[in-house]
Amino acid sequence: xxxxxxxxxxxTSFDVPPLLQALSGQRPQRLxxxxxxxxxxxxxxxxxxxxxxxxxxxxLRPELAAEITLQPxxxxxxxxxxxxxxxxxxxxxxxxxxxxxxxxxxxxxHPVRNASDVxxxxxxxxxxxxxxxxxxxLVCAELGEATPLIGFAGAPFTLAAYLxxxxxxxxxxxxxxMMHADxxxxxxxxxxxxxxxxxxxxxxxxAGARVVQLFDSWAGSLSRADYVEHVAPHSxxxxxxxxxxxxxxxxxxxxxxxxxxxxxCGVEAMGIDYRTPLDExxxxxxxxxxxxxxxxxxxxxxxxxxxxxTRDVVERGRRAPAHVVNLGHGVPPDTDPDVLTxxxxxxxxx
Ligand code: CP3
Numbered sequence: 001x002x003x004x005x006x007x008x009x010x011x012t013s014f015d016v017p018p019l020l021q022a023l024s025g026q027r028p029q030r031l032x033x034x035x036x037x038x039x040x041x042x043x044x045x046x047x048x049x050x051x052x053x054x055x056x057x058x059x060l061r062p063e064l065a066a067e068i069t070l071q072p073x074x075x076x077x078x079x080x081x082x083x084x085x086x087x088x089x090x091x092x093x094x095x096x097x098x099x100x101x102x103x104x105x106x107x108x109x110h111p112v113r114n115a116s117d118v119x120x121x122x123x124x125x126x127x128x129x130x131x132x133x134x135x136x137x138l139v140c141a142e143l144g145e146a147t148p149l150i151g152f153a154g155a156p157f158t159l160a161a162y163l164x165x166x167x168x169x170x171x172x173x174x175x176x177x178m179m180h181a182d183x184x185x186x187x188x189x190x191x192x193x194x195x196x197x198x199x200x201x202x203x204x205x206x207a208g209a210r211v212v213q214l215f216d217s218w219a220g221s222l223s224r225a226d227y228v229e230h231v232a233p234h235s236x237x238x239x240x241x242x243x244x245x246x247x248x249x250x251x252x253x254x255x256x257x258x259x260x261x262x263x264x265c266g267v268e269a270m271g272i273d274y275r276t277p278l279d280e281x282x283x284x285x286x287x288x289x290x291x292x293x294x295x296x297x298x299x300x301x302x303x304x305x306x307x308x309x310t311r312d313v314v315e316r317g318r319r320a321p322a323h324v325v326n327l328g329h330g331v332p333p334d335t336d337p338d339v340l341t342x343x344x345x346x347x348x349x350x
Contacts, residue, residue, distance in 0.1 A: 211248075282319035294310055
């Protein structure tokens with residue numbers, strides 16, 4: 001390829017960021033890597049700017065949310081930023097009573113247990129998402145073309161599990177009971193969650209996000225039959241909100257039995273948790289780029305163990321058409337950030 005100045009330009013270049021190359025099914029020159037929960041309590045600069053500001057308030061302050069989004073990119077030189085927000089932010093934007101309590105997680109003021117609770121919930125709409133659009137515009141202005149921003153949303157089941165239970169639980173019994181006790185209310189609840197999640201994804205893409213990830217963190221508690229009948233159509237509806245505009249990644253934990261059905265919701269790549277080796281996932285998902293799946297526990301197991309594990313993850317990932325290196329779940333809050341920086345360097349050297 002010749003430039004107007006007559007010099008030969010390299011054909012493979014970083015014009016297309018490695019993350020976007022991988023998500024389109026190609027093998028970039030450099031393996032892309034980013035971390036779920038890369039922004040947050042593992043970073044002293046995060047703890048400093050978050051002091052005295054409640055989690056969901058921080059998400060709605062554009063300058064603060066933009067600064068926190070950029071912190072891990074500056075520190076670790078990861079291949080993507082992920083928007084600093086929460087799966088609960090769209091509920092807050094729709095004026096549903098929700099708080100995020102430190103070391104507990106989301107707490108819902110009025111848990112949704114019956115048809116009239118669903119009636120009350122579905123009357124809520126997102127009226128003004130400008131704090132999100134403004135934050136993303138600030139992030140994209142600093143990132144430029146080289147580092148893409150990933151937008152995200154919670155999948156309808158994970159949102160509904162919080163809405164029904166009122167807070168995080170292990171087995172999501174009340175949510176799974178409602179699915180069968182009152183399937184019509186469940187359907188209306190999930191339909192609303194899917195619409196809100198889809199709108200949240202669309203707002204982020206409209207403002208400049210170049211990839212999205214749908215987090216169905218609790219889907220692993222479902223049987224395959226329940227997932228297919230009572231959940232998957234609503235996840236598909238959320239993902240359809242940005243279809244054809246940006247690559248879509250779908251992630252859940254404990255979802256080995258659901259991988260094919262999650263992929264069938266309409267995605268360009270699948271996020272794999274640390275329980276399923278990537279070569280097995282590649283066999284279950286032929287032709288699909290995979291993201292994952294370094295066990296977060298290994299971040300605290302010493303460098304030699306982490307390096308050996310990471311090399312194994314990358315080796316197994318070669319069975320997929322393309323691989324985005326990530327953890328198999330979020331960064332634990334007590335992680336030494338220098339370990340993450342060193343891990344990025346290791347992945348880039350492989
Ligand atoms: O990955 C990132 O860096 C982007 C930001 C992000 C956060 N939450 C920030 C956050 C993302 C993508 C999420 C998604 C999220 N939130 C999920 C799905 C992914 C997963 O981890 O399974 C879920 C289930 C939630 C709900 C939630 N929000 C929980 C369980 C917690 C932890 C509560 C605690 O204090 O331990 C939160 C709070 C939260 N979300 C924090 C951050 C940085 C910590 C808040 C703090 O610093 O006080």
